[in-house]
Amino acid sequence: MLSYLQEHDTWMFDCDGVLWQGDHLVPGAKEVLQLLRAQKKQVLFVTNNATKSRRAYKKKFDDLGIEAHVDEIYGSAYASAVYLSSVVKFPKDKKVYVIGMKGLEEELEEEGIAHVGGTNPDDITFEPFSFADYIHDDSVGAVLCGLDTNINYTKLSKAYQYLTRNPGCLFLSTNIDSTYPVNGGKLPGAGSMMAPLRFSLGKDPLSIGKPNKTMLDCIQANSLNPEKTIMVGDRLNTDILFGQAGGVHTLLVLTGITQVEEVEGPNPSEIVPDYITNSIADLQVLEETVLEKEMGVEKIRQTLYRNRGFP
Numbered sequence: 001m002l003s004y005l006q007e008h009d010t011w012m013f014d015c016d017g018v019l020w021q022g023d024h025l026v027p028g029a030k031e032v033l034q035l036l037r038a039q040k041k042q043v044l045f046v047t048n049n050a051t052k053s054r055r056a057y058k059k060k061f062d063d064l065g066i067e068a069h070v071d072e073i074y075g076s077a078y079a080s081a082v083y084l085s086s087v088v089k090f091p092k093d094k095k096v097y098v099i100g101m102k103g104l105e106e107e108l109e110e111e112g113i114a115h116v117g118g119t120n121p122d123d124i125t126f127e128p129f130s131f132a133d134y135i136h137d138d139s140v141g142a143v144l145c146g147l148d149t150n151i152n153y154t155k156l157s158k159a160y161q162y163l164t165r166n167p168g169c170l171f172l173s174t175n176i177d178s179t180y181p182v183n184g185g186k187l188p189g190a191g192s193m194m195a196p197l198r199f200s201l202g203k204d205p206l207s208i209g210k211p212n213k214t215m216l217d218c219i220q221a222n223s224l225n226p227e228k229t230i231m232v233g234d235r236l237n238t239d240i241l242f243g244q245a246g247g248v249h250t251l252l253v254l255t256g257i258t259q260v261e262e263v264e265g266p267n268p269s270e271i272v273p274d275y276i277t278n279s280i281a282d283l284q285v286l287e288e289t290v291l292e293k294e295m296g297v298e299k300i301r302q303t304l305y306r307n308r309g310f311p
Helices: 002-006 030-040 054-062 076-087 102-110 153-165 195-201 213-220 236-245 280-289 297-303
Strands: 010-012 040-046 074-075 095-099 112-116 141-146 169-174 179-182 185-188 229-233 249-253 273-277 302-304
Touching: 002 280, 030 280, 040 054, 054 074, 054 102, 054 273, 074 076, 074 213, 076 102, 076 141, 076 153, 076 169, 076 213, 095 102, 102 112, 112 153, 141 153, 153 195, 213 236, 229 236, 236 249, 273 280
Parallel strands: 010 040, 010 229, 040 074, 095 112, 095 141, 141 169, 229 249, 249 273
Antiparallel strands: 179 185, 273 302
């Protein structure tokens, strides 16, 4: 078990619910990341939160005192922008209608993609939507939905118009997380923002973030070796499924969305992580093993265990 963990060269971490909850660090997170870097491990951050761009995330890491570099951060906002520019080859004369926040707009701008909606004050309104005041934009070629704390009926109505009236208009989402963890509990996630559109259109968007392959393709550009990579996350249907889809090992922490009952209860999930631990802080046990080569396996077993049977 000990040698198995030490052999991982690349550690991919989700952020919300793993490293922090809102603006509060999970205890021990900073120390574990420092330990991994001291052991010359590659550390990557893979988040479905599209409210911030990679550069804004870099600032958050800095504010929390965690070492991170822009090229180590992979967000669903970044992956969505890259998908449009590199996969779809989104035409320069087309625009993206954004249901989302500043971070999503910033990543689109980095890829040279024009956008409307989003943080535009005209769309942040709680006035009733009216066709009398609506000017349709035929140049909108995609609707991209992410977490939007200013979601309202006008945004949903405009998105519906573009998706039903503009031929070939793409229906995309940064991710489909139903909720996300914050300090004090859970809140509706990006998947909840687009639920009215899914229902009114009778179809699902193409989701870019975890657990989907588009996010994985962005990361695998670094030529990762799956056999020496581990994904650490707090959600079974995104983080753990994402790792499994990429052929990497998976570690579930219980400081975010998923609770142990969902894995070991009477009706366990079909998504089974390789490892489960209470918190990322439990990985500090690895520091002790570096200093104490003769550490017994039972001590590790108390804090970190393999879900499918201890090897």
